[in-house]
Amino acid sequence: MRCKCNLETTEAIIKLLDKFKVPFRCSECSGIYYPYRALNGVVFIWGKPVETITAGGIHIPEISKDQFKTSYGIVLTAGKGCENTKTKEYTECELTPGDVVIYDKNVPWKMQVEASDGKFYEVALMNMFDVSAIVEDYEG
Numbered sequence: 691m692r693c694k695c696n697l698e699t700t701e702a703i704i705k706l707l708d709k710f711k712v713p714f715r716c717s718e719c720s721g722i723y724y725p726y727r728a729l730n731g732v733v734f735i736w737g738k739p740v741e742t743i744t745a746g747g748i749h750i751p752e753i754s755k756d757q758f759k760t761s762y763g764i765v766l767t768a769g770k771g772c773e774n775t776k777t778k779e780y781t782e783c784e785l786t787p788g789d790v791v792i793y794d795k796n797v798p799w800k801m802q803v804e805a806s807d808g809k810f811y812e813v814a815l816m817n818m819f820d821v822s823a824i825v826e827d828y829e830g
């Protein structure tokens with residue numbers, strides 16, 4: 691039987707959620723528990739907090755951070771798919787909660803969402819076509 695988050699949670703997902711400091715967590719399994727279920731082609735993404743110091747100890751100034759057009763994040767919930775506005779064909783959404791993805795950080799809308807700790811956090815939402823890739827075996 692699955693718990694209230696109704697998602698499959700593995701040790702690897704829990705490690706990722708800790709690494710990304712995701713506040714939307716299931717109280718039973720520590721996996722993702724997000725209060726909304728996305729529909730159609732909508733994807734909600736928790737962006738990886740921007741690190742100003744690299745692994746080599748180099749400080750990245752604010753201005754150069756803005757030059758990166760893409761961002762890493764974790765999928766919190768994703769719809770099942772939608773019509774491609776150009777081809778008019780229905781496209782299934784390949785994203786599932788817990789996927790680490792690369793997305794266009796200039797596109798997404800932001801939304802304040804309440805987590806289980808009672809605080810509000812900024813979450814990015816976008817169309818699935820704004821997600822450019824799933825990162826396989828994210829080591830981070």
Ligand SMILES: [Zn+2]
Nearest residue numbers: 693695716719
């Ligand atoms: Zn759970």
